[in-house]
Amino acid sequence: MDGYDKYAYEPFAVTADLAVFTLRAGVLHVLLVERGEEPYAGRWALPGGFVRPDEAAESAARRELGEETGLTDVSGLHLEQLRTYSEPGRDPRMRVVSVAFAALLPDAPEARGGSDAAEARWTPYDAARELAFDHDRILADARGRVGAKLEYTCLATAFCPPEFTLGELQQVYETVWGAELDRPNFRRKVLATPGFVEAVPGAARLTGGRGKPAALYRAGTAAALHPPLLRPTPEGRPA
Amino acid sequence: MDGYDKYAYEPFAVTADLAVFTLRAGVLHVLLVERGEEPYAGRWALPGGFVRPDEAAESAARRELGEETGLTDVSGLHLEQLRTYSEPGRDPRMRVVSVAFAALLPDAPEARGGSDAAEARWTPYDAARELAFDHDRILADARGRVGAKLEYTCLATAFCPPEFTLGELQQVYETVWGAELDRPNFRRKVLATPGFVEAVPGAARLTGGRGKPAALYRAGTAAALHPPLLRPTPEGRPA
DNA sequence: CCCTTTTATAGTCGCACTGACTATTAAAGG
DNA sequence: CCTTTAATAGTCAGTGCGACTATAAAAGGG
Numbered sequence: 406m407d408g409y410d411k412y413a414y415e416p417f418a419v420t421a422d423l424a425v426f427t428l429r430a431g432v433l434h435v436l437l438v439e440r441g442e443e444p445y446a447g448r449w450a451l452p453g454g455f456v457r458p459d460e461a462a463e464s465a466a467r468r469e470l471g472e473e474t475g476l477t478d479v480s481g482l483h484l485e486q487l488r489t490y491s492e493p494g495r496d497p498r499m500r501v502v503s504v505a506f507a508a509l510l511p512d513a514p515e516a517r518g519g520s521d522a523a524e525a526r527w528t529p530y531d532a533a534r535e536l537a538f539d540h541d542r543i544l545a546d547a548r549g550r551v552g553a554k555l556e557y558t559c560l561a562t563a564f565c566p567p568e569f570t571l572g573e574l575q576q577v578y579e580t581v582w583g584a585e586l587d588r589p590n591f592r593r594k595v596l597a598t599p600g601f602v603e604a605v606p607g608a609a610r611l612t613g614g615r616g617k618p619a620a621l622y623r624a625g626t627a628a629a630l631h632p633p634l635l636r637p638t639p640e641g642r643p644a
Numbered sequence: 645m646d647g648y649d650k651y652a653y654e655p656f657a658v659t660a661d662l663a664v665f666t667l668r669a670g671v672l673h674v675l676l677v678e679r680g681e682e683p684y685a686g687r688w689a690l691p692g693g694f695v696r697p698d699e700a701a702e703s704a705a706r707r708e709l710g711e712e713t714g715l716t717d718v719s720g721l722h723l724e725q726l727r728t729y730s731e732p733g734r735d736p737r738m739r740v741v742s743v744a745f746a747a748l749l750p751d752a753p754e755a756r757g758g759s760d761a762a763e764a765r766w767t768p769y770d771a772a773r774e775l776a777f778d779h780d781r782i783l784a785d786a787r788g789r790v791g792a793k794l795e796y797t798c799l800a801t802a803f804c805p806p807e808f809t810l811g812e813l814q815q816v817y818e819t820v821w822g823a824e825l826d827r828p829n830f831r832r833k834v835l836a837t838p839g840f841v842e843a844v845p846g847a848a849r850l851t852g853g854r855g856k857p858a859a860l861y862r863a864g865t866a867a868a869l870h871p872p873l874l875r876p877t878p879e880g881r882p883a
Numbered sequence: 884c885c886c887t888t889t890t891a892t893a894g895t896c897g898c899a900c901t902g903a904c905t906a907t908t909a910a911a912g913g
Numbered sequence: 914c915c916t917t918t919a920a921t922a923g924t925c926a927g928t929g930c931g932a933c934t935a936t937a938a939a940a941g942g943g
Contacts (some may be wrong), residue, residue, distance in 0.1 A: 416655025417695070417740050419730070456656070456758060458739055462730040489728040489743045491701040492657070500697055501933025502658050502741070504728045557796070557872075572920075590902065592921075597900090617909040632900075633796075720916065811891075828899075836929085855890025856938040871929075 421465040422453030424547035445537030462504040474525035483563035557633035562624035570619035600627025660704040661692030663786035684776030701743040713764035722802035748802040798873035801863035809858035839866025
């Protein structure tokens with residue numbers, strides 16, 4: 406921070422890019438925009454854009470999300486910094502440093518193309534490949550982070566509407582982890598963790614489906630899970 | 645990423661700042677440099693500096709560490725991105741975006757002032773207060789991250805020399821967490837976790853201390869701890 | 884040279900958590 | 914009315930971990 410001179414070094418452009426996840430019909434979806442200009446014109450990319458001189462990267466992320474995808478009701482949006490990508494050559498035109506964010510949305514309001522992007526669309530995670538720039542890597546990093554944070558935080562409720570059933574919460578885990586969980590055990594664990602969820606007191610039952618109606622819960626006040634809810638070991642490790 | 649124009653926005657300066665931790669005599673220390681210029685001249689700060697046009701923030705972090713503190717044998721250095729601080733007004737002179745890193749060093753080679761900084765010094769963590777810029781906050785964030793990562797990764801070995809005793813490894817946890825651990829239980833847990841440590845086969849005993857000499861171990865190949873090694877609950881939560 | 888101190892290592896006991904599984908309840912659909 | 918579906922309740926055994934006791938191997942002091 407010494408040897409300071411305002412124009413001693415070539416300036417950088419700084420962008421905020423977002424990997425926004427949601428669950429639709431039990432499938433993990435990510436929000437993508439279609440690029441209208443070169444480079445990578447016509448390719449899909451993560452929404453994002455330049456950080457303005459008077460705002461932090463977090464503010465830029467929220468603003469760009471609204472501008473590019475029409476998602477303005479970002480009240481229930483969980484936004485969290487992922488990491489910063491600064492390798493030279495990320496952008497073929499100039500030096501761009503991207504602060505990447507991972508975001509989670511409860512329901513999935515339809516996205517529309519905004520002012521900047523030609524089109525915005527929810528895309529199944531597995532179909533989001535060959536994105537522009539290094540966005541494949543950013544998206545994979547974000548997905549890994551979300552999966553890991555489900556283990557030791559209450560993040561899963563950020564995928565759910567304000568009131569939800571334990572079955573819906575379990576679906577979040579099963580979808581993100583790609584693994585099936587035992588329902589009674591999941592229920593026992595969630596209810597035994599203080600502050601994870603709290604029961605909705607009234608006539609809190611949701612009907613409309615086939616079987617017995619489920620009780621409704623709200624997200625609790627806890628942020629971390631102690632002890633964590635570990636994902637089933639795929640193979641080998643007896644832990 | 646559209647509406648792209650090289651000079652459409654005021655450029656940003658990008659720096660890489662480091663919170664470098666080590667353990668000396670059972671006390672957590674952090675590496676600080678004394679600022680030689682305004683603003684904050686004479687104040688202590690985290691080492692760091694401008695990212696050059698042809699390098700990534702990670703490279704800049706390693707380079708600045710050597711330039712400012714004389715620490716060149718960064719072979720055993722564990723370096724990991726923390727997060728990026730981009731709030732306007734962080735630097736009173738211009739818009740600076742800082743990519744912050746947390747780093748861990750096994751032993752503590754003495755630091756010297758480098759080309760940029762007036763002086764570099766290892767400081768006990770608790771004495772590192774009122775740093776320049778927003779470095780107090782960055783340092784606190786880094787410390788929190790290191791403490792949390794000890795729970796579910798093998799990061800603790802990064803504080804140890806290539807060969808170490810289980811007592812030394814336990815000291816790492818106790819120092820960073822500020823809590824005492826039961827020695828037999830710690831030992832059982834570490835040895836039961838495959839890939840955490842591996843015994844040094846030969847006449848692997850370290851003498852010189854008072855009591856029975858301890859067996860030596862090396863860092864294993866595992867990166868994560870399954871199940872995690874949770875820090876003792878300070879109070880309340882029965883987990 | 885013995886005995887105390889110090890530290891490493893080995894082992895025990897009980898509780899809490901979890902995985903696997905079975906049983907019951909309450910709705911919808913034919 | 915009976916079947917299907919899904920939620921909820923409960924059981925049981927294995928495992929991990931906290932708390933604790935016991936033994937082994939060195940240094941140091943008389």
